Amino acid sequence: MKQKFYSGKNNIVLIAICLATLMFSLEISSVPVILPTLEKVLNANLKDMQWIMNIYTIGCTTVLMAAGTLADRYGRKRILIITLILFGISSLICGLAQNVTLLVISRFFQGISGGAMLICQVATLSHQFQEGKERSRAFSIWGIILGVGLGFGPIIGGAIIAILSWQWVFLIHVPIAILAIMLVYGYVDESKDADAKKIDIWGMITLSIAVFGLTYFITQGPDLGFTSPIALGILAITLISFVLFIWIEKTNPYPMFDFSVFKIRNFSGAIFGSVGMNFSFWPFIIYLPIYFQSYLNYDVVAVGLSLLAYTLPTLIIPPFAEYLSVRFRSGIVIPLGLFVIGLGFIAMKYGCSTEHASWISMLPGCLLAGIGLGLTNTPVTNTTTGSVSANRSGMASGIDMSARLITLSINIALMGYILVKGIFSYLNNAFSGVVDTKTLHTIAEKVAAGNFSTLKQDFPQLNTLDFSESILHAALAHGFEMVLLYGGIGVWILAVLSFILFNTGNHKAVRN
Template identity: 85%
Template sequence: MKQKFYSSKNTVVLIAICLATLMFSLEISSVPVILPTLEKLLNANLRDMQWIMNIYTIGCTTVLMAAGTLADRYGRKRILIITLILFGISSLVCGLAENITILIISRFFQGISGGAMLICQVATLSHQFQEGKERSSAFSIWGIILGIGLGFGPIIGAAVIAILSWKWVFLIHVPIAAIAVLLVYGYVDESKDSDAKKLDIWGMTTLSIAVFGLSYFITQGPDLGFASPIALSIIGATIISFILFLRVEKTNPYPMFDFSVFKIRNFSGAILGSIGMNFSFWPFIIYLPIYYQSCLGYDVVTVGISLLAYTLPTLIIPPFAEYLSVRYRSGIIIPIGLFVIGLGFILMRYGSIAEHASWLTMLPGSLLAGIGLGLTNTPVTNTTTGSVSSNRSGMASGIDMSARLITLSINIALMGFILVEGIFSYLNNAFPGSVEKTTLRLISEKIAAGNFSSLTNDFSKLNTLNSSESVLQAALAHGFEVILLYGGIGVWILAVMSFILFNPRKAESNL
């Protein structure tokens, strides 16, 4: 009878943790679908849309390593409840936001609470489910829910905005968070670690400033002027902050990052896999809805359905990837997964420039990119934690997640910059000398955001009003062609680097 009670109790705990997981994953994959709508309704530009996504990942990065320490010191249940409440409140503010500034600020706090919530979920599961079979089953279900949120996020976001409004993509988390809080409060056992380390405040602060500074420099650089005193001051402060971070981590007796783990080849090779997944695949999901809506003219529901080809393989492939890793080693499967992501991007590039481009021409590349992500994700997670001793697995997992989020944040900014530059290059070649560079760049930024309706006056200056729509679409398609080349070639380079780290002798023999 006692065993049955605890089994039922843990079932409720698992439901609560899965609700929190679902909220976190949906905020990554469902929000990109509503960005073109936000651009129209809230008068947002491309940089605003970048910051809506970017600030969430920066917020997650800010607290990622600190959350585990806080949970160990003050109680995992207590911190989980606090993060759930903060996530619900910040989601409420996001949904009620009437302007972009408030939305971006509230997204930052949503990211902070979401990142801390993610770490607390893992710590709570680890404590609550200690028996081997029960523990394995709990983490498997947790991983499936995380995958469902990421995989079905686009269609869920599209359905919500079609039936209700964009606000409910955020507001839906309020009742879910409330239910999760009640379940956690009533059923989760409190746990602490009497040997919890001190909080690495300086490491957390310097790393956050460095990541934010670099993202800000890339995103706002075109407006400020990359060589302007303000921009140079920002990049200078970013470099100084990163140097201070390295020094703090070397001298701190309780560092967030123990850089000695990078001497382990398997760990370093897996971290390159973490970087590779977030170099192109996840940043591109921010921009793909713009391509489908503005280039192909799809409505929001069709966009959500089209994105399923990109995200669903990430849910289906991981069990197969785990089997392959056992049979052929992660050192082979991770570089192969990265290579497949790159191949998917190259195929999407050809699909985007096809004579009659559509979701069908993009389908093979989208599927391959998703398959590559699915092949890479599980082996990376297993290898980063499995290549170090058990007492360092939490720190290794933290470095893995930090590498993913930092790469994602930087490449959201970089892809936006590359998109605008690709569009600018096309327009500059199409209308040489007919308009000032500054005006042409402003036009490029509006095109990159899919904001065609506001370009009538701008294109009248170019005397191309009659053919403006085709010019806009051609320019935007060219920008996406450049992004896809960047994403494909970049992840291929990381695949080669990962393979060399995992297999130094094989790499040398192949040279």
């Protein structure tokens, strides 16, 4: 009877954790679908949309490594409840925001609470489910829900905005958070670690400043001027912060990052897999809705459905990836997955440049990219934790997640910069000497955000030129071709580096 009671109690705990997981993953994959709408209703530009997405990942990165220590020291249940409360409040503010500034600020706090919430979920599951079979089942279900949130997020976001409004993409988390708080409070057992390490506060601060500084430099550089005193000052602060971070981690007795693990080739090869996934696949999901909505003129629901080809394979392929890892080892599967992602990006490049581009022309590339991500994700997670000793698995997992989020933040900014530059180069060739460079750059930013309708109103001089919407669409397509080329070639380079690290030198192959 006691065993049955605990089994029933743990099922409720699992429901609570899965609700928290669903909220976290939906905030990554459902928000990109509403960005074109936010651009219109909040008078946002491309940089604003980049920050709406980027600040969430920066917030996650800020607390990621400290959250585990906080949970161990002050109680995993207590910290999980606090993070759920903060996530619910910040989601409420996001939904009520009437301007971009408030939305970006609230998204930052949503990211902080979401990152801490994610770490607490894993810690809570590890403590609550300790028996082998039940533990395996719990983590499998948790992983499935995480995949469902990421995979179906685009269509869920599209459906919400079609039925209700964009605000409910954020507000929906408020009742979910309240329910999760009640279940966690009533059913989760409190647990602490008497030997919990001190929080590496200075490592956390210096890393956050470095990531934020580089992202800000890339995003705002075109406006500030990359060689202006302000921009160079930001870059200097970024570099100093990063050097300080490395020094702190090497001298701190309780570091967030133990750099000695990078001497393990399997670990380093897997980290290149982490970087590769977030170099191209996840940052591009921010911009793909702009292509579908602004270039192909799809409505929000059609955009969400079109994105399923990009995200669903990430949910379906992982079991096959695990089989391949056992059969051929991760040192083959991870570089293969990265190569397939790159192949998908090159296929999408040709798909968006065809004369009659549509979701069908983009379908092969989207599927390939999703399959590549599915092949890479699980082997990377298993290898980063499996290539180090058990007492360092938490730290290894934290480095893996940090590598993903940092790369994601930087490449959201880089892809936006490349998109604008690609559009600008096309317009500059078409109207060189007729429209000044500054005006063309401003137009390029508006086109990149999908804002075609007000261009001739904002720039009356265009009315005297042959500045048709077809030219703007061609410029947008050219920009996307540049982004896809960057993503494809970049992830291929990372695939080669990963393969070299895995398959040279004497090391023990990790089998998942």
